Amino acid sequence: MSSTTAESPLVTGEEVESAAQVFERMAAAIGTAARCAPATVRLVLTAFAAGGHVLLEDLPGMGKTTLARALAAVTGGTASRVQCTPDLLPSDITGVTIFNERSREFEFHPGPVFANVVIVDEINRALPRTQSALLEVMQEKQVTVDGKAHPVPHPFLVVATQNPVELEGTFPLPEAQLDRFLMRLSLGYPGEDAELSLMRGLAPASPEDLAAVLDGAGMARLVGVAERVTFAEPVYDYVLRLAQRTRRHPRLRAGVSMRATIALCRAARMHVLADARAHVTPDDVKALAGPLWGHRLVPLSGAATAGETAELLDDVLADVPVPPPFGNRR
Template structure:
């Protein structure tokens, strides 16, 4: 059943506190922080394509501290092995048993730094855990903590020695966005702090258990059949667009529905509007599309295609629930 007005108000208030708290570490990037929390509350994962020094690590650390969760950082390099990510089983001569030693993937917030620098074999080690929140090592399944989110980064400029993420890997990321450089006022604030860092500490405002409760509440947000029809037609248009070689899958549609539910709850509503779909279409769908090489040569992007489709696709009329 849909959220009650009281639950919707609590969700929106708490969401605002989460965003404001992380902005202590990531100054002037409200929308990026909102998308990051929406991604987590929709049980998805986030891909940040950005330049070095824009605060990607600070974002992951601040989110973990805000919800009293664990956080690990994995530096992806060409020599990184899958077991360096997931963990390894070691024989203990004293007990005569094989003991599992968990890898850094076992944390609430995992920063996969420069993910495209690892080999495809190591990248594939994330496929199971990002889809099913579990790791299988030597035939034994191990659950990761709940809530769980992977925040992966890659540099859009430096491509030497990198391995392009395959479409199957990109499809595991619910959203792709960037942080970007801060504006003038935010830059002055950062520069004026001690040692170039914002001095105010990031405090904990919620427990990981309460975040898990928010995830459950977000799943109860109502979606009208007309909105689902709108999302389905949007997916179909991405597949039939002449500029596109690969459109969006049903998994992309399911992710968009989850994200819209969390976004609606964050604004105090217990139902999804077509405007929620329009707001989240770019971060959720654009990275899952592949353009014709000639279109890329002309300077077109998947964001341009999505904007055209959304501008031409009639949206359903808003209906109060």
């Protein structure tokens, strides 16, 4: 039994091929500016197309901001940047209403969240009340100031960064905030050839010089195609059983939320589409479990490291059998 219906026809081979080519062109363009692993670039593109947000947890100087700016350029969108500090106020992010003496009316002055790609650098340096200012806009795609809702542009993506080893003067993100991020990724060090090129002064392309590959309307069409990718009932059941296993794991205080299971299904469709396929398999679920669920797990020991959550997820994936016809139940 498939998840598609008569009202949602199966995706065609031509649509799949066209979507995969778009992803390939965007990834190639970003790769000329951001020197990071192609797999990471594709994951960030998948998150953006799936309507999710990304937390980049890495050391300084790895190209996190460059990657986000390049993403905005190839999708024909606008980009803004917020440098988080302890004195940053929520209104510095969302915007503020100011009284206009000339018109004798209050006017809303939008903050930096009113862009297609919002780069929030060192998010864990902001005070918790400022971090919480992002909760509404990340979930609802709007901010409410003085009782009035203001929608942000579409598509909308928050790319937040944090340094995983520097703890002084930082405020760890609470579980509710982490759950708003579709993926947590690490860029890692560039390859030897890429780093040698940078050392020799062979600068990569500037993100601002990249041509747009896709606009908002094109992104909407891409999402429409992804929604018709086949997601068989046994794969839905597999995702659910994995989630339930995280909620019952003896070393976890909290497993993944319902938001996490829905997000994985949505991202999996976009993931296979980018790979020129039209069917989600358990292998796709396994490939996305780390980036999508790792930061949502809460171990009994307290704050989790990426290595610890990766180990716990490996246990979960090993414990839950792959359903037929993809595998044999134990």
